[in-house]
Amino acid sequence: MTDKADWQHLYMLLKLAEMGAYNRTAKISTEYLAKKLDISQQTASRYLIELEHKGWIARKVTPEGSLIKIEAQGNGELQKLHSNLKVLMEKSYPPSVTLEGNVFTGLGEGAYYVSKPDYQKQIVEKVGFIPYPGTLNVKLSTDYDIKTRNELESYPAIEVMGFQGENRSYGLVKCYPAIIGGKIKGALVTAKRSHYDSSVLELIAPVCLRKQLGLKDGNKVKVEICTSF
Amino acid sequence: MTDKADWQHLYMLLKLAEMGAYNRTAKISTEYLAKKLDISQQTASRYLIELEHKGWIARKVTPEGSLIKIEAQGNGELQKLHSNLKVLMEKSYPPSVTLEGNVFTGLGEGAYYVSKPDYQKQIVEKVGFIPYPGTLNVKLSTDYDIKTRNELESYPAIEVMGFQGENRSYGLVKCYPAIIGGKIKGALVTAKRSHYDSSVLELIAPVCLRKQLGLKDGNKVKVEICTSF
DNA sequence: ATTACTACTAAACGAGTAC
DNA sequence: TGTACTCGTTTAGTAGTAA
Numbered sequence: 001m002t003d004k005a006d007w008q009h010l011y012m013l014l015k016l017a018e019m020g021a022y023n024r025t026a027k028i029s030t031e032y033l034a035k036k037l038d039i040s041q042q043t044a045s046r047y048l049i050e051l052e053h054k055g056w057i058a059r060k061v062t063p064e065g066s067l068i069k070i071e072a073q074g075n076g077e078l079q080k081l082h083s084n085l086k087v088l089m090e091k092s093y094p095p096s097v098t099l100e101g102n103v104f105t106g107l108g109e110g111a112y113y114v115s116k117p118d119y120q121k122q123i124v125e126k127v128g129f130i131p132y133p134g135t136l137n138v139k140l141s142t143d144y145d146i147k148t149r150n151e152l153e154s155y156p157a158i159e160v161m162g163f164q165g166e167n168r169s170y171g172l173v174k175c176y177p178a179i180i181g182g183k184i185k186g187a188l189v190t191a192k193r194s195h196y197d198s199s200v201l202e203l204i205a206p207v208c209l210r211k212q213l214g215l216k217d218g219n220k221v222k223v224e225i226c227t228s229f
Numbered sequence: 230m231t232d233k234a235d236w237q238h239l240y241m242l243l244k245l246a247e248m249g250a251y252n253r254t255a256k257i258s259t260e261y262l263a264k265k266l267d268i269s270q271q272t273a274s275r276y277l278i279e280l281e282h283k284g285w286i287a288r289k290v291t292p293e294g295s296l297i298k299i300e301a302q303g304n305g306e307l308q309k310l311h312s313n314l315k316v317l318m319e320k321s322y323p324p325s326v327t328l329e330g331n332v333f334t335g336l337g338e339g340a341y342y343v344s345k346p347d348y349q350k351q352i353v354e355k356v357g358f359i360p361y362p363g364t365l366n367v368k369l370s371t372d373y374d375i376k377t378r379n380e381l382e383s384y385p386a387i388e389v390m391g392f393q394g395e396n397r398s399y400g401l402v403k404c405y406p407a408i409i410g411g412k413i414k415g416a417l418v419t420a421k422r423s424h425y426d427s428s429v430l431e432l433i434a435p436v437c438l439r440k441q442l443g444l445k446d447g448n449k450v451k452v453e454i455c456t457s458f
Numbered sequence: 459a460t461t462a463c464t465a466c467t468a469a470a471c472g473a474g475t476a477c
Numbered sequence: 478t479g480t481a482c483t484c485g486t487t488t489a490g491t492a493g494t495a496a
Contacts, residue, residue, distance in 0.1 A: 008489095011236040014313070020323035024380075027373050030461065032327070032451075035411075040491050045462055063460055064329075064371060082314040084243070089311050094249035098261070100293075142293060144256045151253075182264075220478095222261075237470095259480065269472045274481055292479055449459095 010081065012037070012047050013056055013074050021057065021068045022078070029065035087228060093155045095228045097148055101140040101201060103215045110135025110202055113191070118163045119173065126158050127175050127187050129206040135189065136180070136209040138201040138221055146199050152176065155227045158187075179224040180205060181213040188225055239310065241266070241276050242285055242303050250286065250297045251307070258294035316457060322384045328374050328452045330367040330430060332444045339364025339431055342420070347392040348402065355387050356404050356416050358435040364418065365409070365438040367430040367450055375428050381405065384456045387416075408453040409434060410442040417454055 015037055020026035034044040048066060051057045056074030060067040070078070087095060111134040113119060123131050140146050157174035164170075176188040186205030201223060203209060215221060244266055249255035263273040277295060280286045285303030289296040299307070316324060340363040342348060352360050369375050386403035393399075405417040415434025430452060432438060444450060 007237055007240045010240075014317075017317050018313070018324050020326045022317055022323060023321075024323065025373075026323070026326070027329075027371075027377075028327070029459090042462070042492080043490055046490085049462080061461065064373075065460070067373065078314065079318065082311075082318050084247070085307065085311040085314060088243075088246050088251055089308065092252070094251060094253065094255070095247055097249045097255070098257075142256075144254075144293075144296065148256075258478090271472055271481070272470080275471090278481080290480065294479070 006077075009047070009051055009054065009056065010077055012051060013070065013077060014081075016051075016057065016068060017070060017078060021070050022075070023070075025067050025069040027062075027065045028068050032065070091228070093151075093227050095226070097152070097225050097227065099138075099140060099145050099148060099201065099223045099225065100142075100220060101138040101145060101223075102217075103210070103219045103221055104137050104139050104217055106135065106137040106202075108134075110137070110204070113170075113173075114204060116165075116170065118170070119160060122160045123175070123187075123204070126160060127177065129185075131204040132206060132208050134208065136203040136205075136215070136221075138203065138223065140199045140201065149201070150198050152188075152190075152225065152227075157190075158229070160189075175204075177226045177229050178203065179226070180209055181215075181221050182224070184209060184212055188223065235306075238276070238280055238283065238285065239306055241280060242299065242307060243310075245280075245286065245297060246299060246307060250299050251304070252299070254296050254298040256291075256294045257297050261294070320457070322380075322456050324455070324457045326377055326381070326454050326456065328367075328369060328377060328430065328454065329371075329449060330369040330374060330452075331446075332439070332448045332450055333366050333368050333446055335364065335366040335431075337363075339366070339418075339433070342399075342402075343433060345394075345399065347394075347399070348389055351389045352404070352416075352433070355389060356406065358414070360433040361435060361437050363437065365432040365434075365444070365450075367432065367452065369428045369430065378427050378430070381417075381419075381454065381456075386419075387458070389418075404433075406455045406458050407432065408455070409438055410444075410450050411453070413438060413441055417452065 016028065019028055030044040030048065031041045034041040037044065048059055052059045055071060056077065058069045058071050114131045114135065115133045120131060140149055157176050160173040160175055162169060162171040171192045174190045178186055178188045180186050180203055184205050184207065186203055186209065189202050189204055203223065209215065213221065245257065248257055250257070259273040259277065260270045263270040266273065277288055281288045285300060285306060287298045287300050343360045343364065344362045349360060369378055386405050389402040389404060391398060391400040400421045403419045407415055407417045409415050409432055413434050413436065415432055415438065418431050418433055432452065438444065442450065
């Protein structure tokens, strides 16, 4: 992620690009740049030095102005920004949503399902980790959380296919990669036919979430669902 | 143009969008936002207030956090940024280039051509102004300016078609909208068959450029050529 | 002309805290 | 919990000026 201190540099870079420093060399004096950005000549000069230091631009000072060209690293920053924006604009759903609720103890069903080899194998392949045999259950309470939870249904998900068991059939399970408690990468799993309604989240992870996050029943936990993967 | 003070707000807006406030309401606490952007909770709060003040977001403060949705104006800013970047990334030429040279007196040919009704009519229609009967001639001297001038040939231009006159034929003229001397909107005109080589710019505008800009022979003048229109 | 240093000023930031 | 105020500190920005 581009950090805070880079904001102004990124903006500067964009302006330089618009002035012709993208994929070619442009002659831009610090005074001209200053006027365009409505900053002082001194600040413009300092910015250029900083950008050069970062390796975002190449700069050659001449008596008639500075010859400036955006370098590979600078191009990368602009492209990153562009693709971020593109994803945002072109998708109809947000790249991530955050839900919050309270931990509670379920019926131990999650463990049963997760340990089924047919499910487990697919989770490893498609979601990318070996699930700890058990789920963390989180109860949503506010209108906002429940509404957002319901919206998830229409977002793309990783689909873990159902299969025919000995006595019964096992249905489709949708998985959404998630960051639980701000730390652990796991997934929200939603069975089509679940005992729980849409006010409950069932979470899996490669580790025991309760243990790793030190959670007890009733504790609040944040779950950041990633909708693009 | 987004001005300098807006840049951090724009960045903030982008982050809010990534957190799901684009086209829907997201619940984001100032502390959570602060952690994501690596700023303090106080600053995050202040930013949200400023964004609301600007009309970029709608905000409803609740005891569990702030409900935030990016408003039409905010969407507009993000879209503007996106299209800027898109133009930059997808075109092979820069959106604008700046040339600099010295004013000199030509042979008065410019006035002759510009006053030809067949040319003039097209300039009014395609370039958008009634040209002052005369051109400002600018001599380029540095390698950079001449090189850049030559690159223009491959950029898109407004084409003013040639025609058959009484005694001779008049050729195609390419026009590039330009800002002359940092102030006046006019155009660079390039005749296919010109007496001047590529180290000379011939400029037209709705007014007398020499007069309006107070230019005398030998004076330096900056010409900003717009390649997207 | 330029660029960019130093010294100062203005603005942004965040700790503490009230609500 | 939350948000957002005051106020001291830090950082960014500018004027003057040298090279």
